[in-house]
Amino acid sequence: EDQVTQSPEALRLQEGESSSLNCSYTVSGLRGLFWYRQDPGKGPEFLFTLYSAGEEKEKERLKATLTKKESFLHITAPKPEDSATYLCAVHPGRRALTFGSGTRLQVQP
């Protein structure tokens, strides 16, 4: 059975304090790993897609990396506006995503 586990469940950072979120997965035939950001009361917003181990993608203060067992979302010098829930999902070759339960990030000024 496909599984996605995200850690930590919640993370509180001071502004400028860099950290990483983890997404470990067990899936047969990974066709893509996705990172989304979700603000309270809103739908998930796409951040990155990673297709193969060793791949990295960056956007502003965020950088996503992928290995054969896990993905990391690195947040460099975060700002309060980076506060959100970050969701990881895998596409295992069937027709839909399998999501983790997310990491709630709070960045304090």
Place this chain on the structure above:
Amino acid sequence: NAGVTQTPKFRVLKTGQSMTLLCAQDMNHEYMYWYRQDPGMGLRLIHYSVGEGTTAKGEVPDGYNVSRLKKQNFLLGLESAAPSQTSVYFCASRLGKGPTVETQYFGPGTRLLVL
């Protein structure tokens, strides 16, 4: 482009009542999905469609029905609502063409409370 839109935004139902949630997309996407999101459980797939006139069951389909009569619309029905169906419902769509898996784009969600 409006992207993916959902109506209504919020609804309160009594146990046993029925309702239909509407999802519309203007991106000419083939694939459409309905998820529910509950605290601590992430997003779970209810039903999905790979094209007009097709539907398939996801992870948690019981108590729901769907229809895709037009390519741009995907309807989720609750025939007899139960308190366990209190949740936030998200619709998503993706292009569905080509060899790689494209991004799924999500709507803003419908918050449903069943009393």
